[in-house]
Amino acid sequence: MPSSKSALLTRRQPFSIVNSVIQRRKTREIQLGNVKVGGAAPITVQSMTKTDTRDVRATVQQIWDLEAAGCDIVRCAVPVREAAEKLGEIKKKIRIPLVADIHFNYKLALIALEQGVDGLRLNPGNIGARKYVEEVVKSASEHKIPIRIGVNAGSLEKDLLEKYNGPTAEGMVESGLRHIHILEDVGYQEIKISLKASDPLMMIEAYRMLADKVNYAFHLGVTEAGTPGIGTIKSAIGLGTLLAEGIGDTIRVSLAADPVEEVRVGREILKALKLKKEGLTFVACPSCGRADVDLVGLAKMVEEKMLPYSNLNIHVAVMGCEVNGPGEARAADLGVAGGKGIGLIFKRGEVIRKVPEAQIVEALMEEVEKFAAEKQAEQAAVAADA
Numbered sequence: 001m002p003s004s005k006s007a008l009l010t011r012r013q014p015f016s017i018v019n020s021v022i023q024r025r026k027t028r029e030i031q032l033g034n035v036k037v038g039g040a041a042p043i044t045v046q047s048m049t050k051t052d053t054r055d056v057r058a059t060v061q062q063i064w065d066l067e068a069a070g071c072d073i074v075r076c077a078v079p080v081r082e083a084a085e086k087l088g089e090i091k092k093k094i095r096i097p098l099v100a101d102i103h104f105n106y107k108l109a110l111i112a113l114e115q116g117v118d119g120l121r122l123n124p125g126n127i128g129a130r131k132y133v134e135e136v137v138k139s140a141s142e143h144k145i146p147i148r149i150g151v152n153a154g155s156l157e158k159d160l161l162e163k164y165n166g167p168t169a170e171g172m173v174e175s176g177l178r179h180i181h182i183l184e185d186v187g188y189q190e191i192k193i194s195l196k197a198s199d200p201l202m203m204i205e206a207y208r209m210l211a212d213k214v215n216y217a218f219h220l221g222v223t224e225a226g227t228p229g230i231g232t233i234k235s236a237i238g239l240g241t242l243l244a245e246g247i248g249d250t251i252r253v254s255l256a257a258d259p260v261e262e263v264r265v266g267r268e269i270l271k272a273l274k275l276k277k278e279g280l281t282f283v284a285c286p287s288c289g290r291a292d293v294d295l296v297g298l299a300k301m302v303e304e305k306m307l308p309y310s311n312l313n314i315h316v317a318v319m320g321c322e323v324n325g326p327g328e329a330r331a332a333d334l335g336v337a338g339g340k341g342i343g344l345i346f347k348r349g350e351v352i353r354k355v356p357e358a359q360i361v362e363a364l365m366e367e368v369e370k371f372a373a374e375k376q377a378e379q380a381a382v383a384a385d386a
Contacts, residue, residue, distance in 0.1 A: 167202070
């Protein structure tokens with residue numbers, strides 16, 4: 001078997017980009033609550049609560065915050081029985097699909113299913129004897145609940161660590177196939193799978209290798225990616241590479257930060273690849289010696305002011321000089337091109353206002369509020385005609 005390095009360098013890209021549209025790998029569709037994953041379904045963004053699941057109030061509040069940021073699916077840790085027993089109460093108070101994260105104890109999976117969760121994350125090989133796996137699968141089948149097999153480079157089986165002399169992409173794939181075969185042997189195929197590592201190159205190779213062997217939906221992630229600065233870069237490299245090749249059906253960015261930040265980064269990765277069109281698209285020039293306004297400060301202020309509008313379908317541009325500024329601003333729904341202490345506010349290609357630099361943010365946000373109101377009116381009219 002080739003080494004991880006040689007396999008990564010020599011493997012050809014299996015999918016293609018046609019007319020700037022990524023051609024996605026064909027996978028088996030599954031259903032989590034009201035959200036489809038795989039097949040032709042849009043790629044979803046997931047996150048995981050960082051509260052104690054036994055604290056229903058705090059957990060529900062965090063899920064509400066995640067949903068407001070654009071999270072499609074949420075996962076909760078279930079380390080003990082009491083946490084499993086709170087899932088039903090949490091489920092009743094949220095709108096997005098709820099996944100229970102289970103390790104080792106099959107009884108927690110059974111309780112979670114009875115509580116009405118929309119999905120399970122577990123590894124069939126570490127929840128006990130075959131009869132326990134069959135019991136969980138029987139209950140999952142009755143409830144029509146999919147299972148995500150979650151392989152992690154940091155917790156590979158001992159025999160695989162010995163076989164491959166430590167964690168490798170090959171070992172991750174072999175582990176994943178083991179768990180898949182356990183479920184397939186008991187007639188269960190409502191599966192998605194993740195092969196996560198803190199090393200982006202290792203996880204990229206693992207997903208590429210498995211993509212040639214199964215047609216199950218893939219949950220992408222660089223695990224333990226780090227703080228927002230480093231973690232965002234590693235996640236963008238790992239997830240972005242695979243997504244650009246057509247691999248991936250749902251994603252989670254793992255950051256040592258507020259989970260809302262995970263969702264924002266995940267959505268931006270998808271939008272950068274034109275795999276998600278909904279929500280805010282924000283561009284700003286990097287500034288240079290030509291800038292006659294405080295472009296960096298201006299961009300930061302606008303970005304902060306735009307947070308409440310993250311789910312609004314709007315393209316906003318903040319530009320700092322006469323070279324690229326007018327063109328980028330005109331291409332946006334709303335934009336500003338700054339220069340010599342003033343700002344030109346654009347709307348869909350037309351200059352609508354000229355304001356002093358000190359009033360740029362206020363003027364732009366006034367136009368954003370008007371734009372949002374127009375969008376709401378359009379949606380209401382469409383709903384009334386339906």
